[in-house]
Amino acid sequence: MQGVPAAPIFSNKRESFWPVLGTIRPFGMVVALQGVGFAVLGAFLSVYFLARHWHFGSLGLTCFGLAFVAGRLFGGHLPEKMGGIRVAMISLGIEAAGQACIAFAPGPVLALSGAILTGAGCSLIYPSMGVEVVKRVPASIRATALGGFAAFQDLSYAVSGPVAGTLSDHLGYRAIFLMGLGCALIGLILVFKLARRGALPLTGVAEG
Numbered sequence: 675m676q677g678v679p680a681a682p683i684f685s686n687k688r689e690s691f692w693p694v695l696g697t698i699r700p701f702g703m704v705v706a707l708q709g710v711g712f713a714v715l716g717a718f719l720s721v722y723f724l725a726r727h728w729h730f731g732s733l734g735l736t737c738f739g740l741a742f743v744a745g746r747l748f749g750g751h752l753p754e755k756m757g758g759i760r761v762a763m764i765s766l767g768i769e770a771a772g773q774a775c776i777a778f779a780p781g782p783v784l785a786l787s788g789a790i791l792t793g794a795g796c797s798l799i800y801p802s803m804g805v806e807v808v809k810r811v812p813a814s815i816r817a818t819a820l821g822g823f824a825a826f827q828d829l830s831y832a833v834s835g836p837v838a839g840t841l842s843d844h845l846g847y848r849a850i851f852l853m854g855l856g857c858a859l860i861g862l863i864l865v866f867k868l869a870r871r872g873a874l875p876l877t878g879v880a881e882g
Contacts, residue, residue, distance in 0.1 A: 694811060694815055694818055694819050694822060695822055697807075697810050697811060697819070698807050698810075698811070698819050698822055698823045698826075700864060700868055701803040701804075701806050701807050701823060701868075702803070702822070702823050702825070702826030702827075703826065703861075703864060704762060704766075704799065704803050704861045704864055704865055704868075705799060705800050705803050705823070705826050705827045705830070706826040706827060706829060706830035707830070707857040707858065707860055707861035707864070708765075708766065708769060708795075708796055708799040708800070708827075708830075708857075708858065708861055709796075709826075709827050709830030709831055709834065710830060710834045710853065710854050710857040710858075711769050711772070711773050711792055711795075711796060711851075711854035711855075711857065711858055712792070712796045712831070713830065713831045713834035713835055713838070714834055714835075714838045714850045714851060714853065714854045715734075715735075715738055715773075715776070715789060715792050715851075715854070716735065716738070717834075717835050717838065717839075718838060718842065718847060718850050719731060719734045719735060719738070719776070719785075719789060720732060720734070720735065721847065722776070722785075722847040722848075722850070722851070723782065723785070725846075725847050726782075726847075728781065728782040728785070729782060730782055730786065733786060734782075734785060734786050734789040735789070737786050737789040737790045737793065738789040738790065738792055738793040739793065740790075740793070741789070741790045741791070741792075741793030741794040741797070742793035742794070742796060742797045743797070744794070744797075745793065745794045745795075745796075745797025745798055746797050746798070746801075749761075749797065749798050750798070750801065752798060752802075753798065753801050753802040753804075753805040754805060757805075758801075758802035758803055758804070758805040758806040758809075759802070759806060759865060759868060759869045760869075761798050761799075761802040762798075762799050762802040762803060762861075762865045763862065763865050763866065763869070765794075765795045765796070765797070765798045765799045765802065766795065766799065766858050766859075766861050766862040766865060767795070767862060768791050768792075768794055768795030769791070769792055769795025769796055769799070769854075769858045770795070770855055770858035770859050770862065771788075771791050771795070772787075772788040772789065772790070772791030772792030772793075772794075772795055773788065773792060773851050773852075773854040773855035773858055774788070774851075774855050775787055775788030775791060776788035776789065776792070776851045777848050777851035777852050777855060788851075792854075795858070799861075800827060803823070804820065804823060806868075807819055807820065807823050808820070837853075838850045838853060841853060
């Protein structure tokens with residue numbers, strides 16, 4: 675009869691957060707950049723529709739939400755299966771396309787399509803980068819690492835709204851979604867760099 679594997683034994687030594695931050699930072703930055711498109715759509719899509727004298731602005735939020743949830747339900751296994759880096763590349767490309775559709779839409783149909791694409795693109799970026807973070811830190815500090823990783827997304831949501839509001843006052847509502855597009859593309863570039871150099875595991879932290 676096969677026994678139950680022994681639980682890993684960790685030392686009582688508390689590791690500094692700063693080496694952990696150095697490892698999670700690029701993945702957190704990707705999530706933060708993704709969060710800009712998420713935040714500006716949720717805060718300003720209905721106002722954008724009103725400013726363009728389009729109907730169905732509230733439907734855009736519904737489309738976004740349904741696409742986001744569907745992505746998590748039907749694609750939640752993909753980061754483990756395909757790798758978080760690859761899924762993040764695809765997802766950021768989809769999000770960027772969605773933001774572009776909204777920004778340049780001549781009418782509500784394309785803007786609604788952009789909301790769907792944005793929701794689908796945003797849905798898997800956080801779990802994709804989370805998978806990569808878990809791979810790169812020892813089990814003894816994963817809770818710390820994931821807590822710091824989540825803070826990048828929270829900070830993005832907190833900053834995006836006020837910045838987008840100020841931007842819209844000076845450049846109009848289209849500029850908000852161009853900002854979301856630009857951030858998604860910067861995130862995509864960062865993921866490509868991570869893929870090319872191969873983000874290394876946390877060094878200098880012992881497992882036990």
